[in-house]
Amino acid sequence: MSQPDLFTAACHEDVITIRDLSFAYDHKPVIENLQFSVKQRDFVGLIGSNGAGKTTLLRMIVGLVKPTEGEIRLFGEPITTFRDWERIGYVPQKSSLNPLFPATVREVVVSGLYGKKNLFRRLTKTDLQKCDDALHAMSIEDLAEKRIGQLSGGQQQRVFLARALVNNPDLLILDEPTVGIDIETQQGFFHMIKHMHQHHHITFLMVSHDMDMIETYLGKEPVERSGKLKFYVKHSHEIEDCRETDLAHSLKDLRIKLQSHVTY
Template identity: 75%
Template sequence: MNKPAHSGCHQQIVSIDDIFFSYENKTVIDGLRFQVLERDFVGLIGSNGAGKTTLLKMIVGLLRPTRGEIRLFGQPIGQFRDWERIGYVPQKNALNPLFPATVREVVTSGLYGKKNMFRRLTKAQLQKADDALYAMRIEDLADRKIGQLSGGQQQRVFLARALINNPELLILDEPTVGIDAETQAGFFRMIRHMHQHHHITFIMVSHDMDAMEAYLGEQPVQRSGGLSFYVKHTHDPQDCVETDLTHSMQQLRESMEVLS
């Protein structure tokens, strides 16, 4: 049974109102209600088939709910157009290893939206790409094909792509699957820094219960079907005075030093 969603004076980043989703005749998500407030870190845990990835895909507009409403930054998802405010890192197994794009091309693809899909990138946008590559310590891989990289390197590429617009909401679907323990530890240190010191809201699916509970607490704030939601609020003022992309990327670079 769902518990009342937390509320307060902070902006609702994601509002999920009585969502249902079915694949053919199988209901995967049944009457989910949940709110994500600005600067929340939401950890989503559940067994295979519980609907974790399905829910994330609905939030980023890749799937439509069978019934119910999702609002992003206060707008119904069908009317939402500011997708650059959202960064999304899908599961690693969503990548076709034969996809011919280079690392730089994958990262810069995060700059294209419906508004500028066919426009040439500006010098400032190209600098954003360089900043993102530098921050993730993959600048030396810029001309390599994405399918030639290790699992950990690929995750850095997708994270760089998601961060290139300095998003307000970052959605991560099992970002540490297939990477070694040291890299996982460095990744968690990095996103904790981002959450604590920058104006970013997180929704993350992970099977790493120890890492999730260490940061978010041992008890979920809500359960719905097979999904458990763990939440940490960071609603105090930001500690980092600088909030531009270049500063954020430098902070990430320093956090990523352990991943070399």
């Protein structure tokens, strides 16, 4: 049974379009003439040695760094005029926080629901449920009222993952998302994002050093190389989509394991 042509066409539209992209630090080239497109429902694994430009590329895609040359389009629109940032979830590389940072875990996760267009809106019951789902999905609901600066590095990373997931984004960009997280929680996380990729119309772009995960799910050979960067891609085009809409259901089978292997 084939899928409708309209859906098939939409499924292959560009989410990220990169043309002639270059970036240099102090006139030293990091990325040169990169050409690459990420389609709807792609899962792209980005691999490269230290200094290859992986994090720099992600930061350009989310608008934190301007390219030296070239063009980036998000959902068909030039990044210079793109405004629908709530469609994108982003988890940067793990970084330490000031232990005096005043926000609670719940407040950090909820902040993922706000964008420039709705910065001052009142939270709804649906918003609060999304927050609870994200906390549950990352097995951190018991930390909801703690200040994030009091948490371990692994706990903080799960908070930022929950924040990126809270809006059920169309595009999820992850920069080494499991650094500092114990093995069991890593397995649960990969289980969740693979399920979301296969059944929830989410596109993924992820930097990872976990070659076993990359090769097992995305294949042993990259589909594209540019300088020191390698792009591994798997496209999901499932006929039956998951009827569940919350984030937590995809971890139900691993819930007990996750709770018994929390890193503090």
